[in-house]
Amino acid sequence: MANVISNVALVPGIYVMKIEGTFKGKMGQFYMLRSGTGYPLLPRPISIYDIGDEGISFLYRVVGEGTSLFSQLQPGQEIQLEGPFGNGFPQVEGSLALIGGGMGTAPLLLAAKHYPHAHVYLGFAQQAFGVDAFEAVAASVQVRVGGSIVERVDPHLYVNMFSCGPTPMLQALAMKTAGSSSRLYISTERHMACGIGACLGCTMHTREGNRRVCKEGPVFPVEEVDFDDLHGV
Amino acid sequence: MISMACNIAGVPFKNPIIMASGTFGFGREYAEFYSPELLGGIVGKGLTLHPKAGNTGSRIHETASGMLNSVGLENPGVAAFLKDELDEMTRWNTAVIANVGGSNLEEYVQAVAMITENAQKRRTMNRRGVDMLELNISCPNVKQGGMQFGIQTEVARDVVRQVRNVTALPLVVKLSPNAENITQMAVMCEEEGADGVSLINTFSAMKIDIRRRRSVFTNTYAGLSGPAIKPIALRMVHQVAQAVSIPVIGMGGISSVEDIIEFTMAGAAAIQVGTYNFAHLHAGSELVYGLEQWMQREKVQSLDEIRGIL
16 A cells, blocks of 8 residues: 555546655556555556656556546545566667657656657647656657657657557557668557466467567567557457 | 364365466466465466467456456466476475366366376376366367357266366366356266366356447457356355265355355355455465454364354
């Protein structure tokens, strides 16, 4: 159990919750969070948004009962969390682009802090959020609301690219990157139960065989990803 | 002096809390968080003779007080289990139960024969092997007519009989709540020489994605587990425990010490914890300590004092 420090809506339905304590975690990893003792049944996997001396932050969207309960938490109230889980983004050298779409921007903030030279591309369907957090730490931030942020990205400019977002966006980026020498890593998402690799509920088919999103993932080199499988979920 | 120990088919369990198949991997993931040695036993991930990739698409969906799963028995196969997992599992001082499934009768028999032969071989080398088998007749399809093994008693009889013929290992049969008559099924298992039954596996259930106008799962139906099924599981355990003289291992939505007590009062010799492992990472250790505290508080020296009192 840990105490909520703050829980603020950036735009309607999208919140940043900060939790007090000393936590471990690196870019692209996630925690399993739950706000009640018995309902909903399962904790929710939420990627680390920010981490520091005071605590850890999570950017989340209210999509169901679990996240709805999160949004009602007030400063001083308790929340359960376990983690960090998953593999996260790799340590890389050279030029780097961070490309996020919607809630997929969440796991990229730590990467932006870790690599201040990175170019950040943020795409939103209807309304931008959390842009100022990236602008505070990144060398350049491009934002697009509506349309595809992928159109602005030239893979030839980058040795590495990290991305997270809706599957069509990731696939468009993968296709655009295919002819370049840039290495693309994407963060994937799947419904999870245990979060530690035991239940095989989040297994994803990849070109290397079955992989657990919670254990071998959520970050995979794009060559391994089977987009047909990602689309199917 | 309180004792949580129990004995099922000659296998000693230090306490009645066993981790259910498919919810605890082969133990190593949870071993990072607490020692599996605290537990009475571990049932490994459901095994088939050959490796199985499992189902495509969504595999998990949460429901009201429960969850649906359509994992599809993804597993490395019996040979890889014996080679890569068993040493680790037997290193912990807790009972090791292998759960075996199959898509036809021959696969069941071959898989069980391999595990049995391995256990014998290890014994001659003074090494621990699988302590007990749990036969999963609750998931797969048979050749004839695609009828599920676990539904029809007389179809299941063939599997239990032929498996019993090839193994002397303690044999527990895991029953499906979807069986046409779960009590008859349990009686049949006893008649065919099973050393125990465990119940219940998941209920066949469904979730529709109304936006996409299709089932959430590629296989349309999935298995419902968790607290939502507990009252039904308890009733079935109670009925079966009265109908057979072999031990009954109860499971289905157990999420608290009170649930364990209920199943024990209904006649369960031991219990299995499944979905609760997903809700609480430390479920196993919490339940073991909690049960001990409950026994101290209630001045119950042995669970035999309350077992089957209803």
